[in-house]
Amino acid sequence: MELPLPVFAGASSVRRHDVAIGLLTASRFPANLSLARHHHPLPTVAVIIQGGFDGSYRTGNRECSERSLVVEPAGESHENRFGPSETTVLTLSLASDRVAKEAEAAASRLSYARDAFAGLVARRAVAELDRPDDVTPLALEAAAFELVAHVARRSMQERRPAWLAAARDVMHDRFSDSLTLGQIADAVGVEPGRMARAFRRSMGEPMAGYLRRIRVDAGASLLAATDLPIARIAADVGFADQAHLTRWFAHYVGTTPARYRAARRTTRRGGQL
Numbered sequence: 001m002e003l004p005l006p007v008f009a010g011a012s013s014v015r016r017h018d019v020a021i022g023l024l025t026a027s028r029f030p031a032n033l034s035l036a037r038h039h040h041p042l043p044t045v046a047v048i049i050q051g052g053f054d055g056s057y058r059t060g061n062r063e064c065s066e067r068s069l070v071v072e073p074a075g076e077s078h079e080n081r082f083g084p085s086e087t088t089v090l091t092l093s094l095a096s097d098r099v100a101k102e103a104e105a106a107a108s109r110l111s112y113a114r115d116a117f118a119g120l121v122a123r124r125a126v127a128e129l130d131r132p133d134d135v136t137p138l139a140l141e142a143a144a145f146e147l148v149a150h151v152a153r154r155s156m157q158e159r160r161p162a163w164l165a166a167a168r169d170v171m172h173d174r175f176s177d178s179l180t181l182g183q184i185a186d187a188v189g190v191e192p193g194r195m196a197r198a199f200r201r202s203m204g205e206p207m208a209g210y211l212r213r214i215r216v217d218a219g220a221s222l223l224a225a226t227d228l229p230i231a232r233i234a235a236d237v238g239f240a241d242q243a244h245l246t247r248w249f250a251h252y253v254g255t256t257p258a259r260y261r262a263a264r265r266t267t268r269r270g271g272q273l
Contacts, residue, residue, distance in 0.1 A: 216237075
């Protein structure tokens with residue numbers, strides 16, 4: 001018999017915080033964990049910050065990797081098989097009676113996408129849970145609303161052309177390269193100006209901004225998981241130098257790379273996320 005399970009089932013570490021539209025949960029799952037077929041009672045918006053898992057859904061298998069945004073309707077039957085490294089996930093469990101109808105409709109459909117915007121919102125939320133202060137509840141409320149608004153907007157734009165998703169995939173796959181608008185347009189077979197305009201309408205920001213988000217998110221992963229020098233990480237993820245990484249890291253994550261790394265090490269030594 002299939003059982004309902006909390007979103008943190010099997011996790012080795014959990015942080016939770018009530019928000020106006022539901023519950024934010026940051027969970028760390030051990031490597032190679034398997035969860036038998038189950039469902040969650042509430043619709044969920046999950047962002048994979050590190051690691052990943054293979055999800056078996058009614059529509060087939062999905063490889064849910066780092067920087068993935070996964071929306072599961074309430075009662076959606078699935079299995080999870082986590083990868084060979086530890087996985088960190090931020091989940092927003094939605095109280096359907098407290099969200100706008102557009103968000104409720106978006107959360108009623110199973111969806112998966114690689115999404116740098118959601119990845120950085122989730123990182124900011126986990127950073128707040130790691131190092132809470134008097135402003136943390138306000139920051140977490142903002143993150144929850146930002147996530148659900150992003151999901152609702154994506155859902156409303158489902159009819160966007162396939163080449164737009166392909167352009168986003170090119171940026172995710174080649175984010176450390178010196179990509180030009182023309183190269184991305186050539187890869188998906190669309191005129192550059194048309195692609196840039198459609199991307200901005202769909203994602204709410206220009207392609208350059210989205211690419212910077214991917215690079216910052218990738219840099220955050222390396223800061224948390226390795227001892228590589230920050231200057232090396234900056235080069236590896238596509239920034240010109242350490243100062244360039246620091247500028248955009250502070251813009252999107254709200255702290256410097258050095259402070260982010262120190263906070264992650266402190267919380268891991270304490271057995272937290």
